[in-house]
Amino acid sequence: MTTTPIQPTATVRELIRDHYGVLTQSERKFAQALLDSYPAAGLASITIVAANAGVSTPTVARMVQKLGFKGYPQFHQALLKELEAKVSGPTQRRANWASEAPATHHLNRFAQAVTQNLEQTFANIDSDGFDQAARDLADTSGRLYVVGGRITRALADYAFTHFQAVRERVTHMTASSATWPHYLLDMTEGDTLLMFDIRRYETNLLRLAELATARGVRVVLITDQWVSPIADLARHTFNCWVEIPSAWDSNVSTMMLLEALIAAAQEERWPATRERYERLDALFNATRLFQK
Amino acid sequence: MTTTPIQPTATVRELIRDHYGVLTQSERKFAQALLDSYPAAGLASITIVAANAGVSTPTVARMVQKLGFKGYPQFHQALLKELEAKVSGPTQRRANWASEAPATHHLNRFAQAVTQNLEQTFANIDSDGFDQAARDLADTSGRLYVVGGRITRALADYAFTHFQAVRERVTHMTASSATWPHYLLDMTEGDTLLMFDIRRYETNLLRLAELATARGVRVVLITDQWVSPIADLARHTFNCWVEIPSAWDSNVSTMMLLEALIAAAQEERWPATRERYERLDALFNATRLFQK
DNA sequence: ATATTTATGTCAATATGTTTTCAGGGCGGA
DNA sequence: TCCGCCCTGAAAACATATTGACATAAATAT
Structure with a gap:
């Protein structure tokens, strides 16, 4: 034995x-x-x-x-x-970030959750779909509309600011849905609508998506892991993992995805964008002179 | 189907x-x-x-x-x-983000940069300072003002939306500096001012910080790794690593830090915040009924 | 408010996987 | 050559997993 x-x-x-x-x-x-x-x-x-x-x-x-x-x-x-x-080897190693904060500190739990969210989000990106979406967002043959919900309004705003630097013909649809019909009026086939819809999903946004797709607008949707109903209408859907130890949802991964899309769109039309950046810079400098 | x-x-x-x-x-x-x-x-x-x-x-x-x-x-x-x-696949995938995207894909380079930024940012947080800042932000004996720059306006907006849910007496100072004097008028000792200032640092914001601190306002500053000049005036400064392969700076780490602060502030005054959330929820439900 | 559709879990049947039993067979030792 | 040991796999017994049928619960439309 x-x-x-x-x-x-x-x-x-x-x-x-x-x-x-x-x-x-x-x-x-x-x-x-x-x-x-x-x-x-x-x-x-x-x-x-x-x-x-x-x-x-x-x-x-x-x-x-x-x-x-x-x-x-x-x-x-x-x-x-x-x-x-x-x-799963390498992943676990990174989970403990180098920090002087004790492991039980709020910050550490938070960091760990965020890391996981980023990993999950990233793992669920289909790179072909990503490239296509970036191309849609960079396509200046149509307009680009950006819209968010109650919380994601800030992200839509961020997206707007950056896309405006990347390309012309960008519109931020303000959160007040009362004004949306005006925008819808001018939407046509070939336009792109970038939407943010994180739970709790807003009926307004769904209606907007319906009306927009009916007009032939391409919808790029950034939603959470539980998937907004808009996904059925969208041409491209991206899921962001958003759970953190708190009463609300994190948008760090959403931000990452958004920035990745902006960066990709920028690359897509680089020479043109470069020129835009330079002009923008010149304008800022001019403004600065006034203030001095 | x-x-x-x-x-x-x-x-x-x-x-x-x-x-x-x-x-x-x-x-x-x-x-x-x-x-x-x-x-x-x-x-x-x-x-x-x-x-x-x-x-x-x-x-x-x-x-x-x-x-x-x-x-x-x-x-x-x-x-x-x-x-x-x-x-059995390619030995030791270095990037180790579990994704089907090829290692050379834009997404992978991006993800790696973001990860590094988060790590750096996190490693540079002083947990005591963090706790204190969270306490300042949660302190309802004074008002909380939030302000951002050209790009970070969106983050300030995000901060505003969330802090509004956490506590009362929050104000978002809009980006147009023309209106700032009105806010300054009412600032007093015991108030807190949450500022975002990422390069290129804005003179407006520095002036605002000077005037606010002169009135005894506590400034919590969220800036980048190169540090805004406001840091000299601020009670608490947090540095976020923001470099990515693109023409502009990433705000993923900024977002993480902001959310961490919000979460900590929320915890700080939990019973009160919980009650606020419930009331807010009830109000949203009421609004939703209108829409149906 | 009620009817209809759809989704979900309980239970039973069927299939599949696992273990035990046992008989045949190879191999070394006498 | 014969005996006895242990290895081996066939097949039965057993355990578990999987699937289908059905009833109840939930959601939705009327």
């Missing part, structure tokens, strides 16, 4: 090596097959795994017990855990 | 995103749970996985069929394949 006090952290690979001496011929055959394409060869059901290695199921079952597992399911789990750890 | 010809290479994550519209409420619940700890939350048996997400097994089964899998086992397999591919 093998009284092998294996550390709980031992990998299956190590377990096999340590127990290789007590394995029988066909058990070794399976062990080799597993090590050959590790850990893929151990991830399916015992039946399949055994067949692939050219041995019988009882052989596998007996072997994993020799390795110290109660049964095949436990062995299977162990392999999965290893695989997972391998993938 | 799911005639969605998904490429065979689509990840489960993408499948979820693409089919999110047709998912029901509890299916979404499971989808979120899966995305939350992806792909770990999908690797066990359907029974366990469903229980962890707080839904029934048929819900999960129905969902994976909506995603285009024949049954749960196929879904399970697909997740495994992904995980495997990730491990």
Whole structure:
């Protein structure tokens, strides 16, 4: 009997090596097959795994017990855990930011939540869709309208300020929905509407999206992880993870996505934008002279 | 109406995103749970996985069929394949943001810059100063004024919206400096002024800071890594790292810091804030009734 | 307010996966 | 060559996972 006090952290690979001496011929055959394409060869059901290695199921079952597992399911789990750890490795390292604040400080919990949100948000961006959306936002053959909700109004404003520097023909639709019909009146096919809709989703915005798409306007939607109903109408939808330990939702990830889109749109029409920036700068300098 | 010809290479994550519209409420619940700890939350048996997400097994089964899998086992397999591919794929993906975007894609460079900015910003926060600033911002014995510059106006607006929910006596000083004297008129000792000043620093804001501090107002300054001249006058200064690969500065870290401050201020006066939130909510519901 | 549709969970059946039992067979030793 | 041990896989027994049918609950429209 093998009284092998294996550390709980031992990998299956190590377990096999340590127990290789007590394995029988066909058990070794399976062990080799597993090590050959590790850990893929151990991830399916015992039946399949055994067949692939050219041995019988009882052989596998007996072997994993020799390795110290109660049964095949436990062995299977162990392999999965290893695989997972391998993938999630670097992420966890970054979770603890370098700061003198104690780990329990509000700031740390906050930072961790924000990091997660950014990761999730980023992982859910479809890069092709992103590129297309950037192209739509940069397309000056049509107008660009920007609109936000109660909270996201500020983001829409930010978007407006920057897009105005990137391109001409940009309009910020103010939050007061009473004035929206005026804008709608002039919307035509080829125009783009950048919308922000974070929960709690606003009926006004949905109506606006309906009317705009009916007029052939392309909608680019920035929403949260629970997805605004506008998504059904939008040409491009981006989901931002927004949960933080507080009574309201974070817009850090929203901001990141927005800035990424602005940056991409800027790149899209670089020579023109560069010229705009220079002219804008000159104008600011002129204004500054007045103030002095 | 799911005639969605998904490429065979689509990840489960993408499948979820693409089919999110047709998912029901509890299916979404499971989808979120899966995305939350992806792909770990999908690797066990359907029974366990469903229980962890707080839904029934048929819900999960129905969902994976909506995603285009024949049954749960196929879904399970697909997740495994992904995980495997990730491990065996390009060794040590440096960027380690889990995204399908190629490493050279704009998005990846952007994400990396933002991450660095957040780290730097966070590392430079003095947690005691942070706590004090939060207390100042939450102190309702004086008024709270918020002001920003040309670009940061949007952030000031965001701050205003949230602080208004947290406490009473908040004022957003609009960007037009012509109106500032009116506000200055009423500022007294014990008031707090939250200022945003990112390069290029605005002379207007410096003048405002001078006049305000002369009246005994506490200034909380949010600036960039190169530090606005207002810092000399401010009681608390926070530096945000803002450089990204673009012609302008990023405000993602600024946003994070701002939100952290709001969250801390909220905590500072929790019972009162909670009551405010509830009243605000009730008011919104009342408004919503009008719209229907 | 009521009817209809849709979504959800409980339960049962079916299928699949896992373990145990057991008989045949290879191999070394006498 | 024969005996006995242990290895091995077939197949049965068992456990668990998966799916489908149905009833109830929720949402929506009338």
